[in-house]
Amino acid sequence: MATLERGKRIAGWLTGLIGAGSLAVTAVLSGMLLGSTHTASSPASTTPSSGTSSEPSQPSNPSTDGTEGDEGDGSQSPAAPAPAPVAPQAPVAPSQGGQSSGTSSGS
Amino acid sequence: MAPPPAPELTSARSDWRVWSTDAAVVVERGDVVDAARAVADEVIAAVGAACDRFDPASELSRLSGEQTERGVEVSPLLADLVATALRVAERTGGSVDPTLGRELARWGYDRDLGELEAPAGTAEGSDADTDAAARPFAVSVTRRSPGWRSVRLAGRILTMPASLRLDLGATAKPYAADLVAARVARDLGTGVLVSLGGDIATAGTTSAGGWEVLVQDAPADPSQQVFLPDGSAIATSSTQKRRWRHDGRDHQHILDPATGAPVVPAWRSATVAASDCVEANALSTAAIVRGRAAAPWLAGQGAAARLVDLQGRVVATGAWPAPDTLPDGGTR
Numbered sequence A: 001m002a003t004l005e006r007g008k009r010i011a012g013w014l015t016g017l018i019g020a021g022s023l024a025v026t027a028v029l030s031g032m033l034l035g036s037t038h039t040a041s042s043p044a045s046t047t048p049s050s051g052t053s054s055e056p057s058q059p060s061n062p063s064t065d066g067t068e069g070d071e072g073d074g075s076q077s078p079a080a081p082a083p084a085p086v087a088p089q090a091p092v093a094p095s096q097g098g099q100s101s102g103t104s105s106g107s
Numbered sequence B: 001m002a003p004p005p006a007p008e009l010t011s012a013r014s015d016w017r018v019w020s021t022d023a024a025v026v027v028e029r030g031d032v033v034d035a036a037r038a039v040a041d042e043v044i045a046a047v048g049a050a051c052d053r054f055d056p057a058s059e060l061s062r063l064s065g066e067q068t069e070r071g072v073e074v075s076p077l078l079a080d081l082v083a084t085a086l087r088v089a090e091r092t093g094g095s096v097d098p099t100l101g102r103e104l105a106r107w108g109y110d111r112d113l114g115e116l117e118a119p120a121g122t123a124e125g126s127d128a129d130t131d132a133a134a135r136p137f138a139v140s141v142t143r144r145s146p147g148w149r150s151v152r153l154a155g156r157i158l159t160m161p162a163s164l165r166l167d168l169g170a171t172a173k174p175y176a177a178d179l180v181a182a183r184v185a186r187d188l189g190t191g192v193l194v195s196l197g198g199d200i201a202t203a204g205t206t207s208a209g210g211w212e213v214l215v216q217d218a219p220a221d222p223s224q225q226v227f228l229p230d231g232s233a234i235a236t237s238s239t240q241k242r243r244w245r246h247d248g249r250d251h252q253h254i255l256d257p258a259t260g261a262p263v264v265p266a267w268r269s270a271t272v273a274a275s276d277c278v279e280a281n282a283l284s285t286a287a288i289v290r291g292r293a294a295a296p297w298l299a300g301q302g303a304a305a306r307l308v309d310l311q312g313r314v315v316a317t318g319a320w321p322a323p324d325t326l327p328d329g330g331t332r
Helices: A002-037 A043-051 B030-051 B065-070 B076-091 B101-106 B130-134 B169-188 B277-301
Strands: A102-104 B012-018 B021-027 B152-154 B157-159 B192-196 B199-203 B210-215 B224-229 B233-238 B243-246 B249-252 B267-274 B304-309 B314-317
Touching: A102 B192, A102 B199, A102 B233, B012 B030, B021 B030, B021 B169, B030 B076, B030 B169, B030 B192, B065 B157, B076 B152, B076 B157, B076 B169, B076 B277, B169 B192, B169 B199, B169 B233, B169 B277, B199 B210, B199 B277, B210 B233, B224 B233, B233 B277, B267 B277, B277 B304, B277 B314
Parallel strands: A102 B210
Antiparallel strands: B012 B021, B021 B192, B152 B157, B192 B199, B199 B233, B210 B224, B233 B267, B243 B249, B267 B304, B304 B314
């Protein structure tokens, strides 16, 4: 009898787990379909929404993410490419048209 | 609660005359133009009170040779102005020397320009003695040692030989333009363009990312409109402006520190764009002093510059933008 009761509790727990899992899967699929504009209020539905942001994914910067060395086989990782030097902005450029705001002349 | 109204982005300007030249302040936020003008008036008055050599009450005018020979404590503003002038002298290899006050007076530039006799051939000047200008004349010109190297500034203690007279005119104007622009942008939160006699400083940010500026000295000279990015500056030095007549001869105000005499012009004007107005003016003034050697010197400095020779031909160096058209004979 006790064994039968324990079996019923386990079966009920499994049924609840499967139900919750189904809801979660449904929420994930709904979120994916609705995209980033989905504004469901339940916490379960916000995770996939944020995971499918409309912003393009950014490639990780090998010089800053620090994962290659950690996951490598101990061999030295190739040197990260040096960032391109930032060229100083020229203090003057061709006219873009329009009315001038001032005149540079001798005084 | 309703959000505050957006700032008015219709630009506005204020124009006036100061230091015998035209001044203007242009702000992108038109609603602060009066406040910007007040900042300009305050800064210009303070700079003038510190170093106007034509004002007998200015701090610089009141310094006696005995005091400077012994060493005298000056105001923070005058100390900064002198320090700026000495940096410019160093930067230009002595081509812009702040110790030419006595020489300028010797050539007749001892009062405000409006009080001097206008040069011949101008609307204001008499041309009755134009023959004198054509006759050869001799002046006593001797090599002078670089005066700026004998000026010492330790903190606010200024020491220099009693025989020297400072003239900070070459650097005080662009210094003031830079200072006005910086204060207007900081205090009023607007992109701003400040023009003092054609020395132009900008500060803050504008929706266009910069300002359109016309580069032209005299009306008959070749012109070019350029784009000055926010935070940049531009200055023009001219041998055609700020002229006067003295002892029957016309003179212009840029002296050669090596001789103490007015430069014999190789250029009508020199224009330089730089990150601040003091730097731009230093290079443009030095270009006039250096004469024909100015173009390779500016190029060596990496300066974005535009020179107009006596025939109106344009020579550009560095990152100076190509004009749409050049006058006949123009070169780059």
